[in-house]
Amino acid sequence: xxxxAPRSSRSDTSHQHASxxxxxxxxxxxxxxxxxxxxHARTMSKVVMVTGGTGLVGSGIQEAIAAExxxxxxxxxxxxxxxxxNLCDPAEVAAIFDKYQPTHVIHLAxxxxxxxxxxKHKVQFWRNNVMMNDNIFQECHKRGVKKLVSCLSTCIFxxxxxxxxxxxxxxxxPPHYSNEGYAYAKRMVDVQxxxxxxxxxxxxxxxxxxxxxxxxxxxxxxxxxxxPGLIHRGMICKKEGKDFEIWGSGTxxxxxxxxxxxxxxxxxxxxxxxxxxxxxxxxxxEDEITIKDVAYAVAKALDFPKEKVxxxxxxxxxxxxxxxxxxxxxxxxxxxxFTPFEEAMDTTVKWFIENYDVPGAVRGAVxx
Numbered sequence: 001x002x003x004x005a006p007r008s009s010r011s012d013t014s015h016q017h018a019s020x021x022x023x024x025x026x027x028x029x030x031x032x033x034x035x036x037x038x039x040h041a042r043t044m045s046k047v048v049m050v051t052g053g054t055g056l057v058g059s060g061i062q063e064a065i066a067a068e069x070x071x072x073x074x075x076x077x078x079x080x081x082x083x084x085x086n087l088c089d090p091a092e093v094a095a096i097f098d099k100y101q102p103t104h105v106i107h108l109a110x111x112x113x114x115x116x117x118x119x120k121h122k123v124q125f126w127r128n129n130v131m132m133n134d135n136i137f138q139e140c141h142k143r144g145v146k147k148l149v150s151c152l153s154t155c156i157f158x159x160x161x162x163x164x165x166x167x168x169x170x171x172x173x174p175p176h177y178s179n180e181g182y183a184y185a186k187r188m189v190d191v192q193x194x195x196x197x198x199x200x201x202x203x204x205x206x207x208x209x210x211x212x213x214x215x216x217x218x219x220x221x222x223x224x225x226x227x228p229g230l231i232h233r234g235m236i237c238k239k240e241g242k243d244f245e246i247w248g249s250g251t252x253x254x255x256x257x258x259x260x261x262x263x264x265x266x267x268x269x270x271x272x273x274x275x276x277x278x279x280x281x282x283x284x285x286e287d288e289i290t291i292k293d294v295a296y297a298v299a300k301a302l303d304f305p306k307e308k309v310x311x312x313x314x315x316x317x318x319x320x321x322x323x324x325x326x327x328x329x330x331x332x333x334x335x336x337x338f339t340p341f342e343e344a345m346d347t348t349v350k351w352f353i354e355n356y357d358v359p360g361a362v363r364g365a366v367x368x
Contacts, residue, residue: 047101047103048105048106049096050080052081052107052110053079054216056216057259058108060263061267064267087132093139097139106151107136110129112182122182126185148205149269149273152278157169157170159174163321166280167279171187206279213259214260215259219352221364226254234295244310245312246291248315248317249317253323255289255324261339265281281329287338288323295309298345301348
C-alpha cells in the first residue's frame with residue numbers, strides 16, 4: 001500500500017512532531033536570527049519532503065520506499081500534493097516548511113503540459129516554474145535543508161545538438177521554440193544549484209530522466225506521453241474490435257525508464273550523490289527501443305492480436321533518436337538493474353485495467 005500524500009488542511013499536524021517548534025518560533029526565541037537547527041532536528045531522523053508527491057514519479061518513490069521496509073526506518077517521508085499549498089506563493093511555501101520541518105527535499109512539482117499548452121502559454125510556463133523553484137530554493141537555503149534534489153527533463157537540451165546528449169550540454173544552444181518557457185525555467189535550476197553551492201555551500205542538485213512511464217501516469221487520450229497514450233487507445237481498440245493504428249512507421253528509437261526504477265535512483269541521489277552538477281538517470285543506449293516494439297509490447301500486455309497493430313506511414317515520425325548518455329550514472333552505479341521493459345509494461349497495463357473504472361484512480365480515464 002502506498003502512503004498517501006496529506007490531503008487535509010494545514011491545521012493537520014499528523015506528519016509533525018507535536019513538540020517541534022516552527023522555525024518562526026525558534027528564530028523569535030533567538031533574536032540574533034542565526035540559522036541554527038531547531039533542537040528536535042538534532043535528534044530526529046531525516047524528514048524527506050517530496051513536492052509533487054502523488055504524481056508519476058512521486059508515486060514511484062512511495063512504492064520504492066514502502067518496499068525498503070526497515071531500510072528506511074530512520075527516514076520520515078512526506079508526500080505533498082497540490083492540495084497542500086500553492087508553491088508559487090512564498091507565504092504558502094514557508095507555511096509548508098514550517099509545518100513539516102524537512103531536512104531533505106525532493107522537488108518534483110512543476111507546471112507541465114502538452115505541445116499546444118507549451119506554445120500558447122510560454123510566459124505562464126516560465127513564470128510559474130521559476131517562482132515555484134525559487135521559493136523552494138529559498139526556503140531550503142534559509143532553513144539549512146541538508147539536501148535538495150530537483151527534477152529536470154531531456155526536453156530542456158538544445159534543439160540542435162549531437163547525440164548522445166550528456167550533462168555538460170544543457171546550455172549549448174536554445175531549446176526547441178515550442179517549449180522554451182518551460183525549458184529555460186528548468187535550465188535555471190541547474191544554474192541555481194551551482195550558485196547556491198558556490199555562495200552558501202548548499203548541497204543542491206538535479207536529476208535528468210529520459211521518458212518515464214508506469215502506474216499513476218497521465219493516460220489522457222489527447223494530452224499524454226507516448227506509452228500511456230498507446231495503452232489507453234489500445235484498450236479502447238480492443239474493446240471496440242478495431243485495428244490498433246499507430247501514427248508513423250514506428251522506427252524512431254527512444255529510451256524509457258520505469259517510474260519505480262527512476263524512484264530508486266532518485267532516492268540514491270538524495271542519499272548518496274554529492275555533486276551540484278546534474279546527473280542523467282536513464283537506461284543505456286543499448287536499451288533504446290523502437291516505437292514499433294513499444295506498440296507491440298502494449299498489445300501483448302493487453303492480449304491484443306499483434307496482426308491488428310497497424311502503422312500509418314503517411315504520418316510523420318518525428319525525431320529519429322534523442323539518445324541520452326548514462327555513463328555518469330554507470331560510473332556511480334555500474335551494477336544497477338533496470339526492470340525489463342516488458343515486465344514494467346505488463347505491470348503498468350495490469351494496474352491501468354484494474355483501476356480504470358475506479359473514480360479518480362487513473363488520470364485521463366473515461367470510466368463508464
